[in-house]
Amino acid sequence: MASGARNTARTGLARLGFSAPTDAEPFLIEFEEEIGIGRERILDVASVAADPDDALASLARIARRDAAAVKRLSDDSAGWRSLWALLGASSGFAEFYFRHPEELADLRGGVSRLPTRDELRDGLLDSVDASDGFASDGGEEAWVRLRVRYRRYLARIAVHDLLSASPVDEVAVVAACLADAAGAALEASLAVARTRVSGGASGVGLFPREQVARTRLAIIGMGKTGARELNYVSDVDVIFVAGADDELLDELGESRVVDIATRLAVQTMRGISGVEIEPPLWEVDANLRPEGKQGALVRSLDSHLSYYDRWAKSWEFQALLKARPIAGDTALGDEYVRAVQPLVWASAARENFVDSVQRMRERVTEHIPADEVPYQLKLGPGGIRDIEFTVQLLQLVHGLADDQIHQRGTLPALDALVAEGYIGRTDAAAFANDYRVLRLMEHRGQLRRLSRTHLMPSDPDELRVLARSTKLAPSGSEIRARWEAIKREVRDIHVRLFYRPLLAAVASLSPDDHALTTDQARDRLAAIGFSDPAGALRHIAALTSGLSRKASIQRHLMPVLILWFAEGVDPDYGLLAFRRLSERLGDMPWFLRMLRDSSGAAERLTRVLSGSRYVGDLMEWIPESAAWLDDPSLMRPRSGVALQEEARAIQTRHATIADAMRAVRALRRRELLRTAMWAIVGDATIEDVSGALTTITEVTIQATLRAVRREVVPPEDDALDFSVIAMGRFGGEELGFGSDADVMYVYRPNGLDPERANRLALKLVHGLREHSEDARVPLDLDAELRPEGRSGPLARSLEAYGEYYRRWSVSWEAQALLRARGVAGSVKLIRAFMELADEVRFPASVDPQGIREIKRIKARVENERLPQGTDPTRHLKLGRGSLSDVEWLVQLWQLQHGHRVPGLRTTSTLGALKAARDAGLVSPADAQRLGEAWRLASRLRSANTLLSGQTSDVLPSDRERLDGIGRLLMYPPHSATQVEEDYLGTTRRARRTFDKLFYG
Structure with a gap:
């Protein structure tokens, strides 16, 4: 065969699903030359085989045993197709037909339907020539005939299964x-x-x-x-x-x-x-x-x-x-x-029934070999057994009083539990679909070699075959990803239902309040969703070992603490953070007393540690903060006046800037932690949290500026005025956790040489940026909203700002000034700068060209600044209907109407939105839609940072992270889908309003 022809042939084989076309060629030649079956006939149904390579090799092996049987079946289209489907999914059936090539004849005509129960019984009894309950022959040959006939029927079932449009x-x-x-x-x-x-x-x-x-x-x-x-x-x-x-x-x-x-x-x-x-x-x-x-x-x-x-x-x-x-x-x-x-x-009425059933499930999990756990379809976390045990437990608990749920099968039982109100339709539908998918994967794994297995393949080629045979995904990596998603979903529903207190209450059980042994802890951890049970066990052992008073108290509390951690977002991290905190606090009497005597504080502690890496990381460095959880008033952010007094006191105690700033950073971390804990377990609104975070940032910048000025500006140059102007969300007092602090820097020489004043101002800027840095909780002073952006000087004099705005200012710079607000430095200079800003941002007459330019820039921002590959519906800042849409629309109204509507002269987005509504610029319904979108995007943005300890502007698609964010926003457990739907729905409505009012 010529090189070009060979390449074409290989390409054709690859399209049919062959992974090794070169290896297939000798088999095809063998069929054509020795068995007399043409290449076209061989391959015209090859695509139905999950593994065409294996199917062709198996077919050749069978043909060498009995070429006539294979050739006869090749003349029957339906039978030939059935054989390819079987051999492509099952090397076990290849072995069967190699032993019994005469059984190929049973595939003639294909399989139009599944055999009935009576047909199966009659056919298998016929295989042993049974009459009146006795077989005609009691020898081993009868068993052989029975097994061959059984596999004949098994082949028919498999063909029906493999060739169905939706297995x-x-x-x-x-x-x-x-x-x-x-x-x-x-x-x-x-x-x-x-x-x-x-x-x-x-x-x-x-x-x-x-x-x-x-x-x-x-x-x-x-x-x-x-x-x-x-x-x-x-x-x-x-x-x-x-x-x-x-x-x-x-x-x-x-x-x-x-x-x-x-x-x-x-x-x-x-x-x-x-x-x-x-x-x-x-x-x-x-x-x-x-x-x-x-x-x-x-x-x-x-x-x-x-x-x-x-x-x-x-x-x-x-x-x-x-x-x-x-x-x-x-x-x-x-x-x-x-x-x-x-x-x-009646068994659910037995003492400790629910607990014993739960322990049975946990023991099953314990006996899985460690190297099999990641691949277990049946017994592993999120596997088939989780669904079955959950359904059975619900049946047994409620079945004494309700015979409608007396069902043997898992799927019929799910339907009955939904009908009777014991499971929500959403959970039941998810369980039922996941159960079918997991069972289908299990079926295909067993069919592969006709052997008992419950493991997901790890080999990429086997994953590809599984994907083709199940028709669940186009590739091996995608079916693996689907399996991982199902495991998470099943585990979520299983844990929520399997351990909910209602079960114990219905069964009239007392709470499980005994101390955990190591074995019991391992069982419980594996069952309730710890991803690293071995690591969790080590933490528990460290917390409960020894004869100290602390170990004794923690041994007593550990059962309920573990369950509280398990109810949290990240049990493993929560337990690890608790151990670190416990070790840092040692035998502090107040800590042990709080754990022992204040269940509310202990529960809140498990909640914040398992729900927020941001909090957990800071608590490790500020362990005394645990005391705040016992007194809600201690979690409320301190006033700006109190923080200013503390910051000023710091400077009187520390002679060097390094020592002073070390103390200021500690103050900032402590207050950020206080605000984060309040946001998680308190009654804070997003406005409360934003205000507290803004105050902390202001005090930090003010204290840093005082310390830097003391070192940078000599007494003879003290006439220099210097101020920091807050911009963006900082200026609007709308900071979230992880937000940058947008700023501008202004100075006034007050008689100093202009060149020297500029050099001193730049030294102040560099000192501010250097000494405000904090590797643990970064504070980024971002000056990109200054005139000319990155190309412009970092600091300008008040006169230079005035000259620039009068001569060269463009529309976006006026827009940026809408949220300008002085936060540190000379009060007189701040007042003068704000008077200048008012002239620019609230002009008596509006330039239509400037308004058009703002609209053009907004469209460009959406197209160019959105990170590549990011779903625009999920970006919390720049996405459709998110923060930027609301803010740009409100700012447009401020530019157009701020001169005549005093209420619009505010740096607050929500404040300006309310003023626009009151002035009739936007209907109450539209204002409400915009406000809801802005609040929800802001809350999600901060919650994302609290959860992971890292800043991100994208709503995650990962269900666990979404659920964790939802929990921080007071959604019930496992509300990932609801969080997603709420955000997408809210922003979709806000976007329609934005398009109508901004571009219309």
Whole structure:
């Protein structure tokens, strides 16, 4: 083949999904030249294979075994397509068809529907030639025939599943069909067992045929089998119940009847799971029986009920919730289920029921090998078991009084719980969809090699195959991302429902107030969502070890503290921060007394530590701040006068600027922490918080300027006036956590040489910037709003400002002055500068060209200043309907009408908006929409910083961060979607108002 032709062929193969087109070429040649199937015929359905490379290689291997069988099927379009789908998703089926190429014929015509329960039962009984409950042959050959026939039906189920347009929507019916197939296989194996036990062909002949025939054995399906939610290859959990008619019981006695039934049960299990020529189907697991592995394999109905009445543990009743007769004596099975159902639904009244069920879930999690936890679809945090346990617990707690929720299956139970009001529709819909997706991923993992697995693939190629076979995502990385998102969502809902106090209250339980042992703590941590249980355990051990009074108090408090941390945004960080704080405070009596005697303070402490890295980092350096949580008045920000007095006192105590500024930085950090704690657990509004942060920043700049001036300006030059003008959100007293402080610098020589005055002013500027720096809580004095922006001088004289504004000022500079406000330095100079600013920002007549220019700049800002790749609907500052939209619109009104409307002459955005409303410039409804958007964007911006300790202007898309932000804004737990919807809806409405009023 020419080079160009080869390249074209490889490209075509790649389009069909082949990952190694070069490796496929020899197989295609083999089919064409040795088997007689054309390349076009081979490849025309290759795209249905999740792994075409594997499918082609497997097909070639089967063809070498029986080329005629493969060639015959290739002539049948539907069958050929079915085979490619199977081999592309399952190397296990490739092995099956290699062992039994004659079974390919069953795929002819494709699969139009799933087999019914009766078809499965009749077909599998036919495979062992069963009649009157006995197989014609009790030898191993009967089991081989049974297993081959079972896999024939399994192939039909898999084809239907793989070729469906939306496999996730087929999960429930596929799982039900698999459960029916398992029941039918057990029925057929039991028929073989009866023949073997009674001495039929190749049988062992332990008991007379008549006695075996009259012995009743019911096989009860448990777990997923009972719920008709079975996987492709999963343990089939069963319980065996023995019985007989009265005459046989009188003749043989119960023990001999149970003995016969036990022999039948053993042989039935062996027919499914024993090692034979044809591999086992799955493991028959009878460990859910009374006393588990230590108990009798088979019991009579009375023996079962006696055990449940006297010794059964709560988890055993939970296991019985899904019990269903699946094979054997149906009447006896129904009698068993009717007898145990009242016990199941009364179990929630047992002492400590909810706690015991929760612990069962936690123990399951504990037994996951550490290296499997990140890949566990079933047992890991956010996996299938979280959904099942949550649903079952809710059923058991409420099922005593409400029989409408007596459902075996998870999805039907969810529907019933919603209908009866025990789960919200949103949570239930999320749970149901996530359950289907997780089960589909689990199904495809097991189908791959027809082996039991519950792990997400880690290999990129296997992830790609999983994505193709599930049709859930276009690539392996995207299906992995979807899985991670589902885990977070499931875990959120599970923790909220699984541990909510209502469950214990409904079950009439007392609170769990015992001290945690290490094992219990590990169980609880894994169950309630700590992402690093091992690290959390180390922190707990450090906090509770020893004989000190502090360790004793913390051992007593740890159970409730852990639960409070778990209810927070970041339990791991909260616990770590608590440990650091505890170590810094040592055995301080007030701290221990607060933890022990003031539950409100202790709960608030866990809330701020788990909810805010900003607070946690500062508290480590200011540990005495924990005392504020016990007295709400101590959390309220101090007045500007009080802070000024403290700052002035600092300067009298410290001779050097380095010492003075170290103390000023400590003051600022302390007051920022106080304000942050107040914002999280107090009753602060965004205006309150902004005002407090602005005051702290003003006092810091004033104190810094005094210290710098004392060092920079000699006594002979003291006539120099110098002032700092606040701009932007600083000028508007609208600072948030992490906001820059926009400023301008102005000076007046007052007789000094102009050149010298300028040099001194620049030294003051540089000193301010140098000594205000704080690596722990940065304070950025940003002078970019000065005339000419970055190109202009850092400081100008008052005369230079006046000359510039008269001759060269452009519209945006007048706009910037709208929020100019003097905050530090010479009061007289500030007054003079503000008079100059008023002339520029509130002109008697407005230049229409200037207004047009402002509108043009606003449009350019939206297009050019928004960071590349940022969703414009999520940017809190520059996005649509966010801060800048509201501020630019209000500032436009101020420029146009500020001269005649005194209320507009304010640096406050909300104050000016209110004045505009009062003056009739904007309707009350539009003003309300704009104000709501501005407040919400400001709150989200500050909350984002509080949560992460880092400044960001983008509303995160990560659900955990969104939820954390929501919690800081007093949303209920797990409100990420609501936060997002509230912001997008609010800003969408504000944007419509902005477009109408700004551009219209």
